[in-house]
Amino acid sequence: MSKRVLITGGSRGIGAATARHLARQGYDLCLNYRQGRETAEALMAEIREHHGVACIALQADVSIEAEVMRLFEEMDERLGPITHLVNNAGILQPQMRVLEMSAERINKTLTTNVTSYFLCCREAVRRMTAGGAIVNVSSAAARLGSAGEYVDYAASKGAIDVLTKGLSLEVAAQGIRVNGVRPGFIYTDMHGDGGEPGRVDRIKGNIPLLRGGQPAEVAAAIAWLLSDEASYATGTFIDVAGGR
Numbered sequence: 001m002s003k004r005v006l007i008t009g010g011s012r013g014i015g016a017a018t019a020r021h022l023a024r025q026g027y028d029l030c031l032n033y034r035q036g037r038e039t040a041e042a043l044m045a046e047i048r049e050h051h052g053v054a055c056i057a058l059q060a061d062v063s064i065e066a067e068v069m070r071l072f073e074e075m076d077e078r079l080g081p082i083t084h085l086v087n088n089a090g091i092l093q094p095q096m097r098v099l100e101m102s103a104e105r106i107n108k109t110l111t112t113n114v115t116s117y118f119l120c121c122r123e124a125v126r127r128m129t130a131g132g133a134i135v136n137v138s139s140a141a142a143r144l145g146s147a148g149e150y151v152d153y154a155a156s157k158g159a160i161d162v163l164t165k166g167l168s169l170e171v172a173a174q175g176i177r178v179n180g181v182r183p184g185f186i187y188t189d190m191h192g193d194g195g196e197p198g199r200v201d202r203i204k205g206n207i208p209l210l211r212g213g214q215p216a217e218v219a220a221a222i223a224w225l226l227s228d229e230a231s232y233a234t235g236t237f238i239d240v241a242g243g244r
């Protein structure tokens with residue numbers, strides 16, 4: 001059976017590392033991005049050239065329902081219906097305490113990090129048959145709370161863990177698996193969006209393995225949960241957080 005994966009936020013960071021990993025395993029890929037067209041198209045070209053799999057890059061803001069519908073319809077037409085989904089697109093906003101957070105900020109975090117995962121899960125399950133698999137990229141923040149930095153973000157990831165558990169039970173009898181990966185402190189551009197590009201290096205002394213993680217180390221866990229090797233794993237999580 002040919003495997004067609006959609007990776008939301010697949011243009012850079014953990015999404016891009018996952019795309020490279022899955023391309024090596026022979027998946028056809030749909031890389032979604034929000035605004036970084038050049039980066040997404042450069043990765044698409046690299047994957048087509050080096051891995052000989054089909055790869056397309058599609059712009060869509062996955063927090064908006066109409067754009068999610070268009071994304072899946074375009075994938076249906078250009079690649080074929082989805083068999084595997086990596087829900088990965090997410091944002092961090094500038095560090096602040098809960099006391100300072102506006103409703104606008106909280107809602108932006110929740111629609112981007114939570115509503116988008118629900119919508120993409122819904123559209124994926126509508127198309128998947130037995131053997132389909134979903135991996136939701138959550139965060140160690142769901143366990144740690146991100147006090148003084150971004151509790152809204154941590155709460156959004158807590159919601160993703162509940163979505164993962166609940167949906168896995170709804171679709172298990174259809175032969176569709178739903179799992180989560182909770183990365184810890186990974187070297188990507190996301191920390192700059194939170195206002196502290198050097199955050200991982202600041203924190204690494206408090207991580208049991210005494211270093212930050214690389215996107216490829218998260219990609220390997222995502223790829224395993226997505227694969228048939230994980231055929232008896234559903235509703236479960238892998239923490240990739242250096243022991244935190």
Ligand code: NAP
Nearest residue numbers: 009011013014033034035036061062089090139186188190
């Ligand atoms: P990143 O480097 O900032 O990349 C984010 C990706 O998401 C980009 O491809 C971006 O596209 C896309 N994106 C953002 N908002 C979007 C939207 N509304 N619609 C579609 N695409 C959107 O992030 P990352 O560090 O790789 O994080 C990936 C996932 O891992 C996130 O869910 C994050 O919460 C989680 N995570 C990361 C860490 C970490 O330490 N880095 C730790 C725990 C969990 P554009 O470039 O086009 O904007």
